[in-house]
Amino acid sequence: MSERAIGVMSAEQRSxxxxxxxxxxxxxxxxxxxxxxxxxxxxxxxxxSLLGANGSGKSTALRCVVGLERPDGGTITVDGVTxxxxxxxxTVAMVFQKIHLVPRRSVLDNVCAGALGRLSLSRSWSVxxxxxxxxxxxxxxxxxxxxxxxARERAGRLSGGQQQRVAxxxxxxxxxxVLLADEPVxxxxxxxSEQVMNLLRSLADDDGLAVAAVLHQPDLARRYSDRIxxxxxxxxxxDSSASEVTDETVANLYRPAVEAxxxxxxxxxxxxxxxx
Amino acid sequence: xxxxxxxAGPALxxxxxxxxxxxxxxxxxxxxxxLLHWYAAVQTNTSPQDLLEGWxxxxxxxxxxxxxxxxxxxxxxxxxFPLDLRWAETIRPGLEYCLLTIWIGLLGTTLxxxxxxxxxxxxxxxxxxxxxxxxxxxxxxSVLRAVPETVYAxxxxxxxxxxAFPGVIALAIHNVAVMGKLWSESMDEVDQGPVEAxxxxxxxxxxxxxxxxxxxxxxxxxxxxxxxFDTNVRSSVILGTVGAGGIGFFIKTEVDSFHFDTMMTxxxxxxxxxxxxxLFSAWLRRKVGTV
Numbered sequence: 375m376s377e378r379a380i381g382v383m384s385a386e387q388r389s390x391x392x393x394x395x396x397x398x399x400x401x402x403x404x405x406x407x408x409x410x411x412x413x414x415x416x417x418x419x420x421x422x423s424l425l426g427a428n429g430s431g432k433s434t435a436l437r438c439v440v441g442l443e444r445p446d447g448g449t450i451t452v453d454g455v456t457x458x459x460x461x462x463x464x465t466v467a468m469v470f471q472k473i474h475l476v477p478r479r480s481v482l483d484n485v486c487a488g489a490l491g492r493l494s495l496s497r498s499w500s501v502x503x504x505x506x507x508x509x510x511x512x513x514x515x516x517x518x519x520x521x522x523x524x525a526r527e528r529a530g531r532l533s534g535g536q537q538q539r540v541a542x543x544x545x546x547x548x549x550x551x552v553l554l555a556d557e558p559v560x561x562x563x564x565x566x567s568e569q570v571m572n573l574l575r576s577l578a579d580d581d582g583l584a585v586a587a588v589l590h591q592p593d594l595a596r597r598y599s600d601r602i603x604x605x606x607x608x609x610x611x612x613d614s615s616a617s618e619v620t621d622e623t624v625a626n627l628y629r630p631a632v633e634a635x636x637x638x639x640x641x642x643x644x645x646x647x648x649x650x
Numbered sequence: 651x652x653x654x655x656x657x658a659g660p661a662l663x664x665x666x667x668x669x670x671x672x673x674x675x676x677x678x679x680x681x682x683x684x685l686l687h688w689y690a691a692v693q694t695n696t697s698p699q700d701l702l703e704g705w706x707x708x709x710x711x712x713x714x715x716x717x718x719x720x721x722x723x724x725x726x727x728x729x730x731f732p733l734d735l736r737w738a739e740t741i742r743p744g745l746e747y748c749l750l751t752i753w754i755g756l757l758g759t760t761l762x763x764x765x766x767x768x769x770x771x772x773x774x775x776x777x778x779x780x781x782x783x784x785x786x787x788x789x790x791x792s793v794l795r796a797v798p799e800t801v802y803a804x805x806x807x808x809x810x811x812x813x814a815f816p817g818v819i820a821l822a823i824h825n826v827a828v829m830g831k832l833w834s835e836s837m838d839e840v841d842q843g844p845v846e847a848x849x850x851x852x853x854x855x856x857x858x859x860x861x862x863x864x865x866x867x868x869x870x871x872x873x874x875x876x877x878x879f880d881t882n883v884r885s886s887v888i889l890g891t892v893g894a895g896g897i898g899f900f901i902k903t904e905v906d907s908f909h910f911d912t913m914m915t916x917x918x919x920x921x922x923x924x925x926x927x928x929l930f931s932a933w934l935r936r937k938v939g940t941v
Contacts, residue, residue, distance in 0.1 A: 442850065462851070470843065491853060548851045548852070
């Protein structure tokens, strides 16, 4: 049996059907194909890590799911509902490498912004118009990430790790069931990274969220996720349970990229010599 | 120790700093610019000679002249200096006119805020992705901006008569277009990250304008507002000279009645006024945290 089949089976055994299902996702930017028929599934209560070299399509795949990019083909289904192209879904939230909070707004207002999708303009034309129940829900979300005591501080004053947890609280306030994380810890120090990864793990374990995270740290991926998906050339290279992924598997995943990088660095010098 | 040059293998040529095509273009552009300026000087009768020969007229304007008429009478025509420093007749009213100029600039700036904000929001790609509306916003602002404040002032003076109010309206209309453009440009440059994050959360374009774009650009909007207040006070001096109230109006009437000394006093007051407003606006912008 192939590695891939094992991975899918173990996920389905745990919680039945997949919450997020991507089938045959294709996307090209001009001539450059980034996603060449990517298929993957993430179940409720599961943390899945996506590994792959720069340009392998990990981030683009996540951005297609949340409607920030328009896929050229393929289907995205969340809890049985098919996503419309380039339109965000209320059930899917995302956290970013650069966190993307509004630094000049308070922590609480940033979390409340997660609820904008279900608020009419008359209840969201200003932070002063946010209904009490939304603010109460936002406080509960902040409490869930352990930052309720910082609610009235400016988001920009918090440390990077705390800001990323506020971003997670914003995703919770959106009432998302699928949480996508695009390199959530790449800008954080090791201690903050562990804290954020612990939080993602606990959201899957205790709240039943389906979590898919793009990571550049194979070590974190192995320790915090159930499954690891390797992406190369816009396709799935492997799909294995975290414990089965070896250093060699990971090294193989990055090898084509390393070779391409070396080739690119050799080229200018060679061209200069031709001029002589 | 081996030197870097020995290790590098075949010698690399240093790429030339200037290419022949670039040099030729530079010479051509220089020739065209010189010709343009020469032609402009001919068309405007600009000649240093005339300025040198006219120094006597300038001297008479500055320091006065005794004019002897054919009937033998000699009349002294006062020059700009010494200044007219009478308190009750000149300086006190002058201060009041200066204040009026500030009020015109202030109201002209403030009244334009809501409309300028509306145009800024529909004219920035960050806040409005609906291209037809975006084009309308840009177009209206371009047309409004193409008409100088002075021309608006002349139109409103024709409509409602001399006074400060036509000046306020003229400034407000012009400022909607200028400040709207400056504001929309600073919205264009805002970090798109939070906008994307709110889009994922399901926010509408209006909601992300309010909750992601405006908080991020607020300091620069405020800085631009103060800069425009500064500029509008200057403009309101000029609007005065065409009849729209303030110190400019009295500079014009004094020069028309050959009271050059009073006029020069007012000009000196304008210099002080502009410097004070400039310093104040710069100080406030530093306080706000933008330049």
